[in-house]
Amino acid sequence: MQRLQTDPSTPSTQGDRWAHLPVDVRDEIDIFETELRRVQSGQMSEKVFLEFRLRHGVYGQRQDGVQMLRIKIPLGILTTRQMMTLADLAEEYSDGISHITTRQDVQFHFVDINDTPNIMRRLAEVGITTREACGNVVRNVTTCPQAGVCPTQTFDPTPHATAMARFLLRHPDAQNFGRKFKVAYSGCAEEACGLAAMHDIGAVAARGVVDGKTTEGFRVFVGGGLGALPYKAQLFSDFIPAEEMLPLAQAMSRVFARLGEKQNRAKARMKFLVGNLGIEEFRRLVDEERGKLPEDERWRDLIEEARGSQEEPLRPAAPLVSETAGKDPDFARWLETNVRPQRQNDYSMVEVFLPLGDITSVQLRELARMCKRYVNDTIRTTVSQNLLIRWVSNADLASFHADLKRIGLASAGAGRLADVTACPGTDSCKLGITSSRGLAAVLNTELEDPMADIADRNDIKIKISGCFNSCGQHHIADIGFLGSVQRKGAYTAPVFQVVLGGTTRANASSYGMVTGKVPAREVPRVAAKLTRLYVREKSDGEDFQEFVARLGKVRLKSELEEFELKSYDDAPELYTDNRQNWQYHKETGVGECAGEVVDQAEFMLEEADRLVFEATLALDDGRFDDASKGALKATERAADALLSTRGLLLSDHYDRIGEFRMLFYETGQFHRPFAENFFRAAEDGNAPGGPDESRQRVEEAALFLEQAQTVYSRA
Amino acid sequence: MDLQKVNVKLFTDAPERIDLDPLLGVFARWREDAASAAGWIDLADYAHVTTGPGVMLIGTRGNLSLDLGQPGPGLLYANKQGLAGSLEERLWECLRRAFGQFEALLSEREYPDGFSPRWGFWSLTINDRLDFPNDRATDALIRPASVQVWDRVFGAGSYTLLPERDPTERYGLTLHSDSPIGAEAIRKTIGTTSN
Numbered sequence: 001m002q003r004l005q006t007d008p009s010t011p012s013t014q015g016d017r018w019a020h021l022p023v024d025v026r027d028e029i030d031i032f033e034t035e036l037r038r039v040q041s042g043q044m045s046e047k048v049f050l051e052f053r054l055r056h057g058v059y060g061q062r063q064d065g066v067q068m069l070r071i072k073i074p075l076g077i078l079t080t081r082q083m084m085t086l087a088d089l090a091e092e093y094s095d096g097i098s099h100i101t102t103r104q105d106v107q108f109h110f111v112d113i114n115d116t117p118n119i120m121r122r123l124a125e126v127g128i129t130t131r132e133a134c135g136n137v138v139r140n141v142t143t144c145p146q147a148g149v150c151p152t153q154t155f156d157p158t159p160h161a162t163a164m165a166r167f168l169l170r171h172p173d174a175q176n177f178g179r180k181f182k183v184a185y186s187g188c189a190e191e192a193c194g195l196a197a198m199h200d201i202g203a204v205a206a207r208g209v210v211d212g213k214t215t216e217g218f219r220v221f222v223g224g225g226l227g228a229l230p231y232k233a234q235l236f237s238d239f240i241p242a243e244e245m246l247p248l249a250q251a252m253s254r255v256f257a258r259l260g261e262k263q264n265r266a267k268a269r270m271k272f273l274v275g276n277l278g279i280e281e282f283r284r285l286v287d288e289e290r291g292k293l294p295e296d297e298r299w300r301d302l303i304e305e306a307r308g309s310q311e312e313p314l315r316p317a318a319p320l321v322s323e324t325a326g327k328d329p330d331f332a333r334w335l336e337t338n339v340r341p342q343r344q345n346d347y348s349m350v351e352v353f354l355p356l357g358d359i360t361s362v363q364l365r366e367l368a369r370m371c372k373r374y375v376n377d378t379i380r381t382t383v384s385q386n387l388l389i390r391w392v393s394n395a396d397l398a399s400f401h402a403d404l405k406r407i408g409l410a411s412a413g414a415g416r417l418a419d420v421t422a423c424p425g426t427d428s429c430k431l432g433i434t435s436s437r438g439l440a441a442v443l444n445t446e447l448e449d450p451m452a453d454i455a456d457r458n459d460i461k462i463k464i465s466g467c468f469n470s471c472g473q474h475h476i477a478d479i480g481f482l483g484s485v486q487r488k489g490a491y492t493a494p495v496f497q498v499v500l501g502g503t504t505r506a507n508a509s510s511y512g513m514v515t516g517k518v519p520a521r522e523v524p525r526v527a528a529k530l531t532r533l534y535v536r537e538k539s540d541g542e543d544f545q546e547f548v549a550r551l552g553k554v555r556l557k558s559e560l561e562e563f564e565l566k567s568y569d570d571a572p573e574l575y576t577d578n579r580q581n582w583q584y585h586k587e588t589g590v591g592e593c594a595g596e597v598v599d600q601a602e603f604m605l606e607e608a609d610r611l612v613f614e615a616t617l618a619l620d621d622g623r624f625d626d627a628s629k630g631a632l633k634a635t636e637r638a639a640d641a642l643l644s645t646r647g648l649l650l651s652d653h654y655d656r657i658g659e660f661r662m663l664f665y666e667t668g669q670f671h672r673p674f675a676e677n678f679f680r681a682a683e684d685g686n687a688p689g690g691p692d693e694s695r696q697r698v699e700e701a702a703l704f705l706e707q708a709q710t711v712y713s714r715a
Numbered sequence: 716m717d718l719q720k721v722n723v724k725l726f727t728d729a730p731e732r733i734d735l736d737p738l739l740g741v742f743a744r745w746r747e748d749a750a751s752a753a754g755w756i757d758l759a760d761y762a763h764v765t766t767g768p769g770v771m772l773i774g775t776r777g778n779l780s781l782d783l784g785q786p787g788p789g790l791l792y793a794n795k796q797g798l799a800g801s802l803e804e805r806l807w808e809c810l811r812r813a814f815g816q817f818e819a820l821l822s823e824r825e826y827p828d829g830f831s832p833r834w835g836f837w838s839l840t841i842n843d844r845l846d847f848p849n850d851r852a853t854d855a856l857i858r859p860a861s862v863q864v865w866d867r868v869f870g871a872g873s874y875t876l877l878p879e880r881d882p883t884e885r886y887g888l889t890l891h892s893d894s895p896i897g898a899e900a901i902r903k904t905i906g907t908t909s910n
Contacts, residue, residue, distance in 0.1 A: 062757075063756045063757045063773075064756075065756065065775060066756060066773070084883065088844055091842065091885070092720060092842050092843060092844060092845075092885075095759055095761075095768060095771055095773065095778065096767070096768045096784070097759075097761060097764070097767065097768065109759070110756070110759065110773045110778075112795070112796075118845060122845070355763045355764065356763055358761060358763070358764050358767070359764075360764060360766065360767045360768065360784060362766070362784055362785050363766070365883070407766075408765030408766045409765075411765075427759070427760070437760070438760065441760065441762065441763045444763055445763075579736075579739060579760055579762075580739065580743070581739065581740055581743075582740070582743050
């Protein structure tokens with residue numbers, strides 16, 4: 001494929017350097033680079049490119065001219081080779097930090113968009129894609145990181161979640177949504193790790209009886225989501241057999257694509273569709289759609305394929321020598337907070353606590369080397385922004401801890417109060433109102449001192465979002481903080497709303513309520529006061545959620561009164577944000593997390609435009625065969641674009657010529673001579689032609705595309 | 716091959732108590748300087764990361780930080796673009812930019828305590844494994860150009876260069892000057908540059 005070179009200093013595929021990549025992956029990234037150059041040279045609509053780049057994981061930061069790259073890590077599973085590559089790329093193209101997100105992805109910040117094609121190619125070398133990491137598509141499929149080794153699991157959902165991630169990636173039925181679509185799997189109903197209740201589709205492992213046989217399946221929830229208006233997922237079915245999950249998700253995707261809101265982005269998530277239709281009607285529509293789906297062998301094959309790659313331990317199971325723990329207090333504390341037994345005897349899972357989800361390239365590379373020595377090949381990212389190393393033989397725990405210590409990753413406190421979750425906030429997000437990372441960093445420091453007395457509590461979770469979009473998941477925290485502003489006189493202060501009584505337990509079964517508003521700089525004191533209040537006044541066995549319900553909003557609000565925002569004259573420091581000792585100004589931009597609602601037809605027409613352009617280049621190069629083929633492909637794409645506006649889905653494998661003839665030619669909606677050119681070219685197929693025939697076919701394709709764009713704009 | 720990504724690190728002493736917070740204010744001020752050739756974008760606060768990049772000022776032309784990463788703390792300038800000419804000219808320009816930034820930062824009143832520069836201890840890393848992997852071919856290209864640059868600063872034969880041996884790491888050379896040298900002497904050779 002020939003690429004535009006508008007700037008010789010920008011990267012290109014440089015000959016056949018990337019010939020070893022799978023052809024479809026290579027082509028996909030080449031197309032991304034071509035579209036990037038096209039938009040840079042004004043040949044492509046910025047609106048379409050915005051959604052196009054989001055669908056490749058490239059997200060505009062708050063700061064002009066730099067991008068955040070979100071890298072999709074399905075189920076949070078990373079191999080050691082992938083860790084090494086991420087470490088290299090973060091160093092060379094970002095700021096040396098890999099950031100683990102609350103949806104098990106990895107993010108790089110401050111990336112030059114011109115570097116993104118080569119980053120994607122280097123990721124592809126180790127089997128990673130950024131495809132559909134952002135934008136109005138199916139995002140990363142998340143799964144509890146303990147799956148397969150968890151003592152409380154019903155069964156291991158890993159093969160099913162893996163199959164789901166592979167099935168929905170690039171699936172034609174999942175390309176025409178009005179908003180993003182999130183899927184999560186959980187191995188059991190009790191633990192917090194899957195957070196199934198806050199997803200568009202949440203699947204919780206369950207066993208059921210089918211034809212008299214006990215079989216694996218899932219309890220399925222739909223229409224959950226946080227954001228400004230949090231919705232708890234509703235039960236779709238008590239039991240869906242495991243092999244039915246992929247067709248069910250496909251049917252739901254088709255219903256969502258067909259009926260979901262496309263204009264008002266604030267109402268476009270599936271939770272609103274389920275809410276408006278009612279769960280009964282939604283279920284009926286999904287069942288009806290399921291009945292229409294043509295059989296797809298991938299529904300079963302992908303699960304079987306995923307079952308073939310089960311994890312095995314590297315080192316033999318052996319017990320921990322008990323006196324080892326007694327000698328080293330750091331080790332003893334780490335053992336207590338960061339290590340949990342696996343269901344397999346004498347193996348443990350070790351949680352590597354990453355403050356704010358950040359890990360340096362040196363640490364990531366060294367951790368990969370450690371994993372090669374101690375466990376087989378994989379680790380998992382967690383929704384609490386940490387890393388989980390599984391299959392550590394108990395006999396190795398002491399040396400594992402010592403090696404972690406050597407690279408600065410042996411902090412105790414995973415899952416404790418100090419293990420705070422935070423979104424990027426004003427550090428990099430356009431929508432950020434307050435510095436959630438700044439606050440998390442301050443909490444991190446203060447929990448060492450002066451809040452050390454409460455740092456090790458494992459019954460309270462703190463989560464911070466820098467704005468109402470809830471990326472820090474504050475709704476499901478025991479103590480959640482939501483960034484906002486408050487004006488007093490001529491000054492504006494960063495503040496946080498205090499959200500109490502949510503929970504991550506039982507798959508995020510309950511959301512908290514706003515109880516008050518406090519200055520950002522006071523939040524550490526607020527967190528300390530509420531935690532100590534709980535410690536002091538809780539009844540036996542009462543969890544924080546129950547405690548909040550018992551005390552009531554009035555009492556809790558009164559506890560927060562001492563933190564009310566004072567005037568600038570009395571407390572100027574309250575008008576600065578955490579770790580930002582300059583005066584606060586609210587600056588927000590247009591966020592990209594909702595993407596642009598770009599109709600699938602518009603994408604296809606842009607693609608047809610690119611294909612015509614490439615056919616023209618082929619013609620200029622004397623590659624007449626390529627020119628003819630490209631022109632026909634462009635025409636077919638433009639025809640598909642128009643057909644998609646009539647409800648035809650690519651996965652239906654419809655008769656393109658027949659449908660186009662019936663819907664556009666015979667009705668006179670499309671200029672007939674141009675349509676006849678298309679019919680003739682399709683009949684000739686890819687028959688090789690000389691220069692004149694090729695030129696004619698490219699010109700006909702350009703005319704067809706122009707007419708298709710006119711018809712689309714009239715629609 | 717278009718060499719642009721070059722990291723220059725000037726090692727510093729490691730204080731017992733690390734407090735990078737003063738840099739937040741300094742970099743917040745610097746980023747407002749729209750006229751800076753560095754094209755400052757924003758600061759990135761990684762002070763919470765053990766042995767991490769510390770507090771970093773991100774620019775379109777390069778990043779500047781007080782880096783706590785391996786093999787030890789130091790002032791780090793990571794050039795990203797804007798180099799032209801021969802390899803030697805590019806490395807020289809990169810060193811000139813780095814030195815200018817380091818001097819400006821060191822002259823700040825709030826510069827954190829304890830991170831005194833060790834003017835005879837530097838590293839130069841090619842931050843581009845794609846075009847310059849850590850192998851013999853890269854060594855054959857980069858080392859002679861580096862030697863020419865360092866010779867101009869320290870004088871031929873007055874320093875030792877240690878290459879990064881791990882082929883998975885980036886190509887890099889660490890310099891240790893055999894004789895004591897100060898900022899003044901380096902400034903005389905390199906000149907000054909604004910940030």
